[in-house]
Amino acid sequence: xxxxxxxxxxxxxxxxxxxxxxxxxxxxxxxxxxxxxxxxxxxxxxxxxxxxxxxxxxxxxxxxxxxxxxxxxxxxxxxxxxxxxxxxxxxxxxxxxxxxxxxxxxxxxxxxxxxxxxxxxxxxxxxxxxxxxxxxxxxxxxxxxxxxxxxxxxxxxxxxxxxxxxxxxxxxxxxxxxxxxxxxxxxxxxxxxxxxxxxxxxxxxxxxxxxxxxxxxx
Amino acid sequence: xxxxxxxxxxxxxxxxxxxxxxxxxxxxxxxxxxxxxxxxxxxxxxxxxxxxxxxxxxxxxxxxxxxxxxxxxxxxxxxxxxxxxxxxxxxxxxxxxxxxxxxxxxxxxxxxxxxxxxxxxxxxxxxxxxxxxxxxxxxxxxxxxxxxxxxxxxxxxxxxxxxxxxxxxxxxxxxxxxxxxxxxxxxxxxxxxxxxxxxxxxxxxxxxxxxxxxxxxxx
Numbered sequence: 001x002x003x004x005x006x007x008x009x010x011x012x013x014x015x016x017x018x019x020x021x022x023x024x025x026x027x028x029x030x031x032x033x034x035x036x037x038x039x040x041x042x043x044x045x046x047x048x049x050x051x052x053x054x055x056x057x058x059x060x061x062x063x064x065x066x067x068x069x070x071x072x073x074x075x076x077x078x079x080x081x082x083x084x085x086x087x088x089x090x091x092x093x094x095x096x097x098x099x100x101x102x103x104x105x106x107x108x109x110x111x112x113x114x115x116x117x118x119x120x121x122x123x124x125x126x127x128x129x130x131x132x133x134x135x136x137x138x139x140x141x142x143x144x145x146x147x148x149x150x151x152x153x154x155x156x157x158x159x160x161x162x163x164x165x166x167x168x169x170x171x172x173x174x175x176x177x178x179x180x181x182x183x184x185x186x187x188x189x190x191x192x193x194x195x196x197x198x199x200x201x202x203x204x205x206x207x208x209x210x211x212x213x214x215x216x217x218x
Numbered sequence: 219x220x221x222x223x224x225x226x227x228x229x230x231x232x233x234x235x236x237x238x239x240x241x242x243x244x245x246x247x248x249x250x251x252x253x254x255x256x257x258x259x260x261x262x263x264x265x266x267x268x269x270x271x272x273x274x275x276x277x278x279x280x281x282x283x284x285x286x287x288x289x290x291x292x293x294x295x296x297x298x299x300x301x302x303x304x305x306x307x308x309x310x311x312x313x314x315x316x317x318x319x320x321x322x323x324x325x326x327x328x329x330x331x332x333x334x335x336x337x338x339x340x341x342x343x344x345x346x347x348x349x350x351x352x353x354x355x356x357x358x359x360x361x362x363x364x365x366x367x368x369x370x371x372x373x374x375x376x377x378x379x380x381x382x383x384x385x386x387x388x389x390x391x392x393x394x395x396x397x398x399x400x401x402x403x404x405x406x407x408x409x410x411x412x413x414x415x416x417x418x419x420x421x422x423x424x425x426x427x428x429x430x431x432x433x434x435x436x437x
Contacts, residue, residue, distance in 0.1 A: 025269040025306075026292035028285065051306070052348070055292075078345025079292065087344065096337075096344070099268065100310030100352035107307050119355045120314065123333075123385035126351065168286030168297075169270040171305035203305075 002160040003212045010185050010213045011037045018149040019047040021106065021177040026052055026079060027059025029170030031154045031187035033215030035063060038152075045070045049106070049148055051099060051173055052076040053083040067091070073146070075099035098126060101143050103173060108145035110179025110208075115144045151181035155204070158188040159195070162209025163202040171203060178208035187215040220413075225365060225394045228411075231256040232392050232436060233322055233363045237263050241319040242312075244268060244353055247291045250322040250363050266318060268309050268349045273301020290349070313349065314356040321357035323350060324364050325388075327378040330404040330425040332388040334362065335380035347383060354384035366393035372424030374398070374405060395419045396436060403428060409436040 011034070014020060024030030039062055048069045053076075054061035061080045063069065071093040077083040086092035097105070104116040117140035121127050131142040153174045155164035164186060166174070178184030186209050220228060230252035237243055237253075239261045245251050254274070257263050265274035267289050274289060275296035283294040297303070312318060325336040334354060337347040354360055367373055374391065391398040396419055397409035406428045407419060412435050420427050 025290075026288065028269070028288050028292070052346075074346065076346035076348040078348075084344055088341075094344075096346045098347050098351040099306070099349040100314050100356075103306040103310055118314065120351045122355075124351065124382045126347075166303070168284060168303060169267065169288060170286050171303065172270055173306050175305040176307055 003162045003206070003209060004160060004191060005211045005213060007033060007037050007213050007215065010034060010211055011041050013183050013185065013211070014038060014043050014046075014150050016043055017045045018043075019049065019147070021148040021151040021173070021181055022048065022050040022060045023151070023153040023172060023174035023177055024051065024054070024059055025169065025172040027054040027061070028168075029154045029166075029172050029174055030054070030059040031152045031185075031215065032059065034152050034185065034187050034213065035060060039063060039066045039068070042066075044068055047071040047073070049073045049102075049146060051102065053080040056080050056082045071095070073097055073102070075102050096126075101126075103176065105143050105146040106173065106180045107176045109147040110176055113145060115142050117141070118143060146180060148177070148181040149183065151177040151184045153178055153184060153186045155186050155188045157190045157192060157197065158186055158209070158212045159192050159197045159206070160212075161194050162186065162206030162212055163197050164188070164204040164206070164209065165197060165201055166203045175204050178204065183210050184208055185211045185213060187213050189215075220394065226252060227256075228394055229363050229365075229392055232397065233361055234258065236361060236390065236392075237261060237320060240264075242266055242272065242317060244313065244318050244321045244357065246321070246323040246350070248324050250324060251289075251291070253322055253363070266309070266312065267295070268313065268353075270305060270309050271297055271301055271303045273298040275301075310349070310352050313352045316356055316358060318353070318357040320359045320361060321353040322361045322363050323353065325362045325373065326368075327373050327375055327380055328362055328388050328391055328400075329375050329378045330400070332386040332400040333378050334383050334388050335378040337383045338381055340381065350383050354387040359390070360388050362388050362391045364391070364393060366395040366419070366422045372422070375424040395422060398427070399430075406430050407433060409434045411436040
């Protein structure tokens with residue numbers, strides 16, 4: 001069965017109040033068409049999990065500008081002044097998370113782990129209120145898994161089973177977020193028949209992908 | 219006196235001399251990015267871009283830009299032959315796992331015990347830490363490349379007053395005034411830019427500055 005759905009069907013899977021994971025690093029490897037259509041639909045009170053909040057006029061940054069988030073969990077907001085403004089004004093809750101911790105929390109959420117232990121963030125504000133764990137005399141911070149209702153992802157190419165391939169630096173968070181969400185929607189530049197992607201070249205196996213939509217412009 | 223651009227290039231040139239042939243190096247945004255321009259020709263350095271590749275190459279010509287190949291600051295770059303692309307879990311496994319030889323970062327403040335603050339000024343500037351906390355904890359050697367003061371205000375301090383990015387993480391500080399090692403005894407000046415007197419460098423440092431017995435001139 002093909003996992004291909006229309007953009008309208010995809011957008012209707014995102015509901016007010018959902019937690020959404022969005023792939024991309026400064027909008028490189030983001031699902032731009034899904035983002036545009038979600039803004040048109042006007043979904044609200046979302047919680048965002050994304051590496052960064054991009055730029056105010058690009059990628060997930062446009063959703064910030066459209067005030068679609070009540071909470072943002074991210075490693076960097078410095079390229080989007082609107083995120084900082086909303087945070088300072090108390091309009092949007094922003095939780096800053098070290099990038100390497102954020103991807104591991106997503107990975108843990110998708111892969112059945114109860115969390116990850118890392119030295120990153122020890123002795124900083126990131127560690128406040130969190131448990132530390134000692135292993136063989138070394139102290140680590142316990143970072144808990146993250147999950148989402150929907151993951152909005154990008155791939156260069158997908159087959160109808162959802163096997164994905166990537167080019168360049170577009171993999172970033174896209175390869176793990178699908179596992180950590182109840183519904184994983186992948187926007188791709190090209191959809192091919194089953195068998196047209198060599199199994200050796202699959203980066204993300206289709207088992208993590210629920211739906212595919214065609215899009216994938218910059 | 220050097221202007222800002224000259225100061226930045228001077229610092230970047232000196233940082234480049236710290237890199238060893240074959241090293242995997244991660245450069246922060248801003249001044250540290252300039253270091254790549256000054257690597258001595260006899261050294262083959264592999265640069266990591268934490269958004270997902272090793273083999274970071276120079277900026278492409280405008281007609282050769284690939285929108286899917288950008289550096290961690292979002293600027294179009296290239297990937298060198300022998301490079302590789304990967305996802306963020308791999309990228310930060312490389313970083314946290316101690317596989318990066320050297321990272322070069324800027325800083326707002328560095329304390330004499332190696333504490334560093336470089337990701338926020340509460341109430342004013344809150345860009346976020348990005349990958350900096352992981353790099354500071356995971357890289358084998360941490361070099362801070364920055365101007366010695368912020369328009370005269372001390373950045374090298376007994377203790378940081380801003381929220382820390384990492385504890386006891388910094389190994390070496392390179393500024394336009396000199397090269398400073400972070401040791402168990404505190405800051406040790408090991409190289410001096412002869413444009414500045416020892417008294418001037420001490421006055422620009424907000425902590426005790428030990429002068430190395432083996433003090434050299436910078437460059």
